[in-house]
Amino acid sequence: MRATPRSTFAAGLFAVAAATGPAAAGPAQQAILDHYAAEAKAAGAPSAFSAARGEAFFRAKHGVSAESPSCSACHTADPRNPGRTRAGKPIEPMAVSAVPTRFTDLAEVEKWFRRNCNTVLGRACTPAEKGDFVAFMASR
Amino acid sequence: MRPQPTPSPAPFAARPVPTGDPGGHDRGAATDAAINGQPARTTIAVWDPFVRIFHWMLATAVAAALTTGLLLPATWTRLHIAAGTLAAALVAARIVWGFLGPHFARFATFVGGPATVLRYTRELIGRRAGRHLGHNPLGGAMIVALLALLIAITATGTAALGGVLKAGPLAFATSYAAGSAAREIHGLLAYALLALIALHVAGVLFESRRTREDLVGAMIHGRKRGMPGAGSARSAQARPVLAAGIVAAILAGSTLVSAALSQRPAAGVPTAPLDPAYAEECGACHIPYHPSLAPAAVWTALMNGLSDHFGEDASLDPATTRAMRDYLVANAAEAYDTRAANVFRRRAADDPLRLTATPFWRRRHAEIPAAVFASPPVGGEGNCAACHADAATGRFAPAAITIPKETTS
Numbered sequence: 001m002r003a004t005p006r007s008t009f010a011a012g013l014f015a016v017a018a019a020t021g022p023a024a025a026g027p028a029q030q031a032i033l034d035h036y037a038a039e040a041k042a043a044g045a046p047s048a049f050s051a052a053r054g055e056a057f058f059r060a061k062h063g064v065s066a067e068s069p070s071c072s073a074c075h076t077a078d079p080r081n082p083g084r085t086r087a088g089k090p091i092e093p094m095a096v097s098a099v100p101t102r103f104t105d106l107a108e109v110e111k112w113f114r115r116n117c118n119t120v121l122g123r124a125c126t127p128a129e130k131g132d133f134v135a136f137m138a139s140r
Numbered sequence: 141m142r143p144q145p146t147p148s149p150a151p152f153a154a155r156p157v158p159t160g161d162p163g164g165h166d167r168g169a170a171t172d173a174a175i176n177g178q179p180a181r182t183t184i185a186v187w188d189p190f191v192r193i194f195h196w197m198l199a200t201a202v203a204a205a206l207t208t209g210l211l212l213p214a215t216w217t218r219l220h221i222a223a224g225t226l227a228a229a230l231v232a233a234r235i236v237w238g239f240l241g242p243h244f245a246r247f248a249t250f251v252g253g254p255a256t257v258l259r260y261t262r263e264l265i266g267r268r269a270g271r272h273l274g275h276n277p278l279g280g281a282m283i284v285a286l287l288a289l290l291i292a293i294t295a296t297g298t299a300a301l302g303g304v305l306k307a308g309p310l311a312f313a314t315s316y317a318a319g320s321a322a323r324e325i326h327g328l329l330a331y332a333l334l335a336l337i338a339l340h341v342a343g344v345l346f347e348s349r350r351t352r353e354d355l356v357g358a359m360i361h362g363r364k365r366g367m368p369g370a371g372s373a374r375s376a377q378a379r380p381v382l383a384a385g386i387v388a389a390i391l392a393g394s395t396l397v398s399a400a401l402s403q404r405p406a407a408g409v410p411t412a413p414l415d416p417a418y419a420e421e422c423g424a425c426h427i428p429y430h431p432s433l434a435p436a437a438v439w440t441a442l443m444n445g446l447s448d449h450f451g452e453d454a455s456l457d458p459a460t461t462r463a464m465r466d467y468l469v470a471n472a473a474e475a476y477d478t479r480a481a482n483v484f485r486r487r488a489a490d491d492p493l494r495l496t497a498t499p500f501w502r503r504r505h506a507e508i509p510a511a512v513f514a515s516p517p518v519g520g521e522g523n524c525a526a527c528h529a530d531a532a533t534g535r536f537a538p539a540a541i542t543i544p545k546e547t548t549s
Contacts, residue, residue: 067451086452087426088519111456118453 025138028104029096033134035106039127046128054136057129064122071120071133079140095140103134183363186244186273188378194234195359201227202290202333209330213507217538221301221308228294231287232394233387240386242378244273249376250280257281271351273364279347282340289333296326302406304479305537309397312404316482408477410534415467419532421456422464427525430534431471432481433495439468442493450493480536496521508543517544 025033037047058079061069067086068074074091075083080098083091096102103109109130117125125133187195201223208220238247252260260277263269269276275283302310303319314322348355358364405411410432419428431439443465447455456464473481483500491497496505505521512518518526525531530540 065451084519085425086520088523089424089426115453115455118447118455119451 029138032103036127036131049131049135051136051139054132062121068119094137096138097140182366184366185362186364187362188242191245192362198230214538215541224297231290232390236383236386240379240383243376246376250275252277293329296322300326306406306409309401311406316477410476418467426522431468432473432476432534433484435485436469436472439472515546
């Protein structure tokens with residue numbers, strides 16, 4: 001995609017956000033991160049999550065679904081902005097800084113990981129992918 | 141006011157009216173002689189003010205009803221109903237005036253039996269027909285036909301409104317099937333009305349030429365060329381106060397009855413709000429579609445395939461899936477009788493799960509440009525609520541339709 005003035009602006013904001021460091025995850029988000037860390041550990045995977053890996057995962061085109069190639073297809077390039085479903089309904093921003101109630105209900109988070117990972121990747125996400133994703137959103 | 145022939149008919153009294161013609165009637169050649177003689181220059185008030193106001197208001201109301209009904213989109217339905225209601229009220233008033241109005245307004249003056257109409261038609265063909273101060277027998281028959289047709293159109297329109305749109309005084313008792321049959325007839329009668337109006341106008345123009353009298357003008361100023369025999373002696377006395385009283389009573393009575401009946405719950409219309417759990421789960425990615433918009437078989441198929449839901453995984457845990465399926469099946473199209481519940485039962489063979497693929501949906505939205513659906517305030521064909529303010533209720537009333545304007549940003 002060509003850089004529009006808007007995405008350039010968004011990238012600028014990203015840089016600023018990165019410079020000021022990740023916004024602290026609240027206790028509810030931390031509980032969910034801990035849950036995925038435990039799952040990752042049990043699966044023998046690294047349990048230290050990385051917002052940078054989460055960001056790469058968020059933007060990657062997985063080449064499974066034509067309509068929904070990436071997470072950012074619905075959640076937009078800048079997760080602090082509202083997204084849009086394929087059917088046209090607005091989605092509240094995913095960034096915890098924009099919507100502090102994000103990633104606070106494990107059942108809800110699991111439901112959407114199950115759905116969206118299957119839609120975009122054609123498979124379930126690993127605990128590490130989920131942890132990185134939440135870490136990225138908590139840093140925004 | 142007494143719309144009596146003026147001035148005094150005395151100058152014509154000498155000449156008797158030809159046989160048994162209540163409308164005033166003379167023979168062609170003699171007429172012209174009389175006209176060219178000085179007394180015939182006088183004009184006579186024939187159409188009283190009510191008849192004239194009635195005529196032009198009815199013409200306006202019928203033109204509005206025909207335009208909104210036959211040419212304009214469904215969003216004009218409210219104006220269509222208003223125009224039809226006005227026409228019905230005017231017809232009721234005219235019928236009362238036909239019994240209590242002055243001489244030329246009365247049915248007794250211009251409604252003849254088939255024999256009279258036939259005789260007059262034969263005279264017309266034989267170029268022997270005379271001129272009539274009021275309506276000639278064919279004109280009288282036309283008026284009866286127009287009034288009768290308007291009554292039938294009002295009745296079928298009210299039944300269609302009740303059965304199809306589930307509104308108005310008959311909504312509580314009219315099924316969709318009965319309403320849509322009434323709607324078919326309503327449409328056919330509208331074309332019959334168009335044909336009669338064309339005949340009526342042609343008749344007026346023909347008669348204006350034939351009798352060299354501006355009949356359109358006469359319906360405006362009310363006066364016609366005087367002619368012998370139009371005496372006041374046999375003129376009926378108008379009873380305007382009594383007529384106004386009766387008309388007011390009829391209109392007030394029917395308004396009250398109609399309002400009372402309209403208050404009754406409409407047959408087969410969903411009243412319960414959407415189940416909150418359903419609205420939450422099935423409203424996450426798009427508007428929660430009202431269960432009445434699809435038959436039970438479609439909901440069952442859709443709920444059994446949530447993990448590949450139009451290319452997306454929309455799966456739910458088994459307990460929630462069961463709860464949602466039970467709710468949808470219990471409230472499916474079969475449980476209701478709204479227009480939407482009826483028309484969306486017919487599904488596209490190749491794409492049965494999609495509401496927007498149904499033949500009705502495609503037909504009724506064919507004239508909306510794709511760009512409107514793609515525009516940000518709409519965001520897709522499936523976003524019914526962007527244009528249908530009552531989408532969540534399952535009603536989809538024409539009065540609730542507005543296509544949102546794209547705001548420039």
